[in-house]
Amino acid sequence: MFVRPCWRPSSEQDAVDLIEKNPWALLVSNGADGPMATNLPLLFDHKRSDKTVLIGHIARANDHAALLSQTSEPMLAIFEGPYTYVTASWYPKRDMPSTYYYTAVHCYGRVALQDEPQLDESVERLTQVMETPIPGGWKTSEIEREAITRRYKSILGFELHIERLEAKFKLGQDEPLKDALAVADQLERHSTKSDLELAAMIRKQNAGRED
Template sequence: MYVHPAFHIDHDQAFRLLQDRAFGTLVVADPAARPAAVHLPFLAHRTAEQGFRVELHVARANRLHELISPEGQPALLTCQGPDAYISPDWYGTPNQVPTWTYVAVHLTGKLFVLPEQDGPAHLDRLSAKFENRLLPKHPWTADKMNVSRRAAMTRAVVTLDLIVPPDGIDAQSKLIQHKGSVEHQGAIAGLRARGDASSVAIAAMMEKSWAARDG
């Protein structure tokens, strides 16, 4: 991913987005160099080497996992936050052009298939993360399933690990940081007037980013 210097975000900010979103697109190339992609939830972790480790899984019926060699397979995981269109009319200054604002992280690393016995613990961690977002609802756990059904569902997935070195992390927050106060205020007002969740989220991020820059 090309990252404009004005929009670059550091690894801490990238990690926060990965943890907040926890959903992305995994891309692996087949032997003919044709990309295969799958959309999936994940859990991101920091590593001692200052990179990331991402645990995820695919359906066993999805042949993507068959592309992964025992030595690991090069792979790309993309994760995107909110995004929104910006109209030049909102800026309040002349000679502007349309743009699209967004936040995204690309992780390039090696993908490994984990032993089948690692599956239940991975699935428990994953469901716990998202169930905790529903508090005060009492969290769902796999204990609510009978043993045979749980075992069958676990066998139906393949657990994966993506190991990402520090130089495999590309992240940017494209929020018109290169423009001035007038343009920011106009764009924020325009986004909030639209009212959809993504536009409102981008407006809040732009406001926070500008406040931090302004001191």
């Protein structure tokens, strides 16, 4: 991923936070007939405090699952955070071309397969992470245990051990500060959660600039 030094997040924790807030990922692998890609949620393994392992599962009927089982080649997990088209009309002097502000994290690493107890723990954690914010959210305990475990024959659990992480927060750091802050001002006038989050990220990543 092309990342100018000014587009790197102010800390690695910023990249971790983006993944935790936006766990819907694109997993990409090199297959014999070309790239293979699957959209799926990936979470950090909460038992590892160093945030170097992602956990997930995939349908065994997916050809991608067979590739995960057979290869030791590195994989790539792509996460996207908030993004927006930035019209030049938002700039105070309208003297910059329109562009995109966006955030992304790429995680490269190798896969290790999970056994059934590990898969069971991963599924329970995924359920808790996704359901907890929902008022009256669902719990796996609401149905018979066998209704969950019988599905494990059809899914493959895995870990992605991160060997390299690249993060790009393109949020106006290479533009005049007044223009970047003007974009944040515009986004704060919107009511969508993603625009408000992006505005906050623009202000954070441009903090300390004097130009």
